Amino acid sequence: MIEEILRHNREFVASEGYRRYxxxxxxxxxxxxxxxxxxxxxxxxPAALGIRNGDVKMIKNAGGTITNxxxxxxxxxxxxxxxxxxxxxxxxxxxxCGVQGMNAKEMLHLMRERGIDEEHITLMRHxxxxxxxxxxxFDDGEExxxxxxxxxxxxxxxxxxxxxxxxxxxSLTGSLKPL
Numbered sequence: 001m002i003e004e005i006l007r008h009n010r011e012f013v014a015s016e017g018y019r020r021y022x023x024x025x026x027x028x029x030x031x032x033x034x035x036x037x038x039x040x041x042x043x044x045x046p047a048a049l050g051i052r053n054g055d056v057k058m059i060k061n062a063g064g065t066i067t068n069x070x071x072x073x074x075x076x077x078x079x080x081x082x083x084x085x086x087x088x089x090x091x092x093x094x095x096x097c098g099v100q101g102m103n104a105k106e107m108l109h110l111m112r113e114r115g116i117d118e119e120h121i122t123l124m125r126h127x128x129x130x131x132x133x134x135x136x137x138f139d140d141g142e143e144x145x146x147x148x149x150x151x152x153x154x155x156x157x158x159x160x161x162x163x164x165x166x167x168x169x170x171s172l173t174g175s176l177k178p179l
Contacts (some may be wrong), residue, residue: 002025015063021127023054025084032057033082034073034148036064036099040171045092062167063099063138064092065148069155077152081162089152089162092176093145094169100144102137142168 012018013077028052036042037060050125057080061075066073080086108121124131138144149166150160166179 021053027054027080027084027086028054029055030084030085030087032059032077032088033053033090033092034059034061034064034066034077034152035169036094036097037062037095038171041094041169044171044174045169048169048176050081052093055085064094064145065099065138065144067134069151074152074155078157081159087162089164091145091148091152091158091164091166092169093167095104095141095142095171097141099137100140100141102135103130107135111138125166138143149179 033045033049033056035045035058044099057076059076059080068074076165077086077132082091111121116177121131145166145168149164153164158164167176169176
């Protein structure tokens with residue numbers, strides 16, 4: 001599959017398909033969106049929000065949440081605000097998220113089945129990584145979005161004039177529910 005994608009990429013560049021996507025690194029709408037990496041949102045979310053290339057900074061991760069005030073998503077938001085002119089942040093969770101109800105014990109079982117040695121798992125634990133917490137999902141999608149909004153809003157390095165709001169998107173219709 002990767003070879004097929006690379007073949008398409010070469011054709012895309014050769015035909016100058018990139019021209020219609022040219023923009024600057026600064027988001028025209030001065031908004032950053034934190035959302036989930038779910039495949040249903042790849043085209044649905046931009047279409048449902050009416051955003052195009054160059055409009056926003058889009059940060060995606062599993063669950064569309066921030067679980068640690070020093071993770072890469074929070075760092076990306078700080079860069080977006082201080083370096084790229086973002087003035088508003090939207091946290092958008094969605095219905096039927098795969099991270100909701102994710103179980104750390106099951107994830108570790110799947111890792112072992114795919115060949116991860118117990119030695120590596122033990123090493124992670126000895127390095128201070130609480131795998132049971134780190135690999136655990138959330139129980140309530142709306143609450144997870146609210147917690148992320150709270151973490152961003154109250155982060156000691158976040159500018160107080162940045163508006164932060166949370167939403168839950170219907171994965172089928174794209175409808176947004178404010179939280």
